[in-house]
Amino acid sequence: MPAKPAKPRKGGPGPKRLKNFSTKEDEILCSAYLNVSKDPIVAVNQSTGSYWARITAYCEEHNCPRSKSSLQHRWGDIQKDTSRFCGFYAEVERKNQSGKSEDDKARNYTL
Numbered sequence: 001m002p003a004k005p006a007k008p009r010k011g012g013p014g015p016k017r018l019k020n021f022s023t024k025e026d027e028i029l030c031s032a033y034l035n036v037s038k039d040p041i042v043a044v045n046q047s048t049g050s051y052w053a054r055i056t057a058y059c060e061e062h063n064c065p066r067s068k069s070s071l072q073h074r075w076g077d078i079q080k081d082t083s084r085f086c087g088f089y090a091e092v093e094r095k096n097q098s099g100k101s102e103d104d105k106a107r108n109y110t111l
Helices: 023-037 047-063 068-095 102-110
Strands: none
Touching: 023 047, 023 068, 047 068, 068 102
């Protein structure tokens, strides 16, 4: 049976995909989160749309021109990895092994 021809995409080629986030861009995104979410004037009294609009604007001001969607997805990855790290760290702290330095405790979990 012959292969079916691929269907053409609707709406043209679409936006160009950018390269992966750099460490500097991650730092800018984290800084944007701290500046926007910890703002004592607006803080929790902002809608999701205005929250991400402010994050996007902050990133653009600091030479990180990413789309709102891209920033949201990257922030989700950062939150997931941070939560995972905090879980491992809490597990190490709960063990409360006497006579071991912080480096010794960490070394046990990296091997």
